[in-house]
Amino acid sequence: MSIKDKSKDAAAAAICAAAASATALWAMSLKLTVTHYSLRSDKLREKLRLALVTDLHSGHYGKGQKVLLDAVEREEPDIMLLGGDICDRVRSDDGADEFILAAVKLLPCYFAAGNHEFKSGRVAEIKRRFAEDGVVVLEGEMRKATVRGQSINICGVDDPRIDFYPDSGRCFLSELDGLRSAVSAANAGADLSSRRDVQGVFDSPYSVLIAHRPEYIRTYASCGFDLVVSGHAHGGQWRLPGFMSGVFAPGQGIRPEYTGGCRRVGNTDFIVSRGLSRLSPPVPRFFNPPELVVIDLLPG
Numbered sequence: 001m002s003i004k005d006k007s008k009d010a011a012a013a014a015i016c017a018a019a020a021s022a023t024a025l026w027a028m029s030l031k032l033t034v035t036h037y038s039l040r041s042d043k044l045r046e047k048l049r050l051a052l053v054t055d056l057h058s059g060h061y062g063k064g065q066k067v068l069l070d071a072v073e074r075e076e077p078d079i080m081l082l083g084g085d086i087c088d089r090v091r092s093d094d095g096a097d098e099f100i101l102a103a104v105k106l107l108p109c110y111f112a113a114g115n116h117e118f119k120s121g122r123v124a125e126i127k128r129r130f131a132e133d134g135v136v137v138l139e140g141e142m143r144k145a146t147v148r149g150q151s152i153n154i155c156g157v158d159d160p161r162i163d164f165y166p167d168s169g170r171c172f173l174s175e176l177d178g179l180r181s182a183v184s185a186a187n188a189g190a191d192l193s194s195r196r197d198v199q200g201v202f203d204s205p206y207s208v209l210i211a212h213r214p215e216y217i218r219t220y221a222s223c224g225f226d227l228v229v230s231g232h233a234h235g236g237q238w239r240l241p242g243f244m245s246g247v248f249a250p251g252q253g254i255r256p257e258y259t260g261g262c263r264r265v266g267n268t269d270f271i272v273s274r275g276l277s278r279l280s281p282p283v284p285r286f287f288n289p290p291e292l293v294v295i296d297l298l299p300g
Helices: 003-027 063-075 094-103 115-119 123-133 172-188 214-221
Strands: 033-041 048-053 079-082 109-111 141-147 150-156 202-210 227-230 261-265 268-272 291-299
Touching: 048 063, 063 094, 063 291, 079 202, 094 123, 109 150, 115 123, 141 172, 150 172, 172 202, 214 227, 214 261, 214 268, 227 291
Parallel strands: 033 291, 048 079, 079 109, 150 202, 202 227, 227 268
Antiparallel strands: 048 291, 141 150, 261 268
16 A cells, blocks of 8 residues: 555544544533424413423533523523422432522422432422422412413423322322313313403413423323423433434333424423433433423414
8 A cells, every 4th residue: 555545544534533523522412402492372362481491400500500591591481391300319409409599580480390309308398498499389280370461371290100109198190180170170261261351461271281201291181281391301312313202211211202392292282301411321412412492382
């Protein structure tokens, strides 16, 4: 082989190595991303913007959670939905508390607990602390949120597998049945509640459910919610560009169906966040950067 040929081979090898390194850096990136979705409903008169934060696992995004909080503030949401696993079962709650204390100063926050809050053994303490900080903690409840004269019903249930946690004292199906009745009652009153009164207040029966685990979407959708938001699946951990599904998700196994994105299930819009965790067990994220979700709810 001539010196010229050897030089060409060396150059080709260097280019391949550089390309492989660049691809690896892209694939393993943990830089925060923001994903936007827009949904329309004739139950709405005014645009509302929701921020969905899930699976923080008490991680840190810069000093004082500045990176994450700045991203939220730039999007100017009206309401924040906290979809569970904001805390972690083994890590301290410092990162979660730091974020919550700052977030409640920016906008109203609604929280439903995930499996890690329960597995930590501190779920009652976490809920109490969040509530004292100003978060609305939902345990099979519906609350009305009103922004610029437009109201929506925000519902939340604890992690659906709470029945498996010792001494939880709660039943997911019972909580969901209660919400089903509440949503039915709200929808039954739509003709009356959708009319503007003299103050221009518009009471919509549009209902949002915060439920941590996405694999129960058929059950959630059967209750008549307009929108369900979940997390838990961490985007399937490993993903390939152009494919929605990841490799593995707890509760769904290999090639899980619900790991991220937006889809329609019956009459319900369903959004799953890939979550914000940057922890790597059992495998690191691959083509799957952490995600803040922003949802625009638009009239008609």
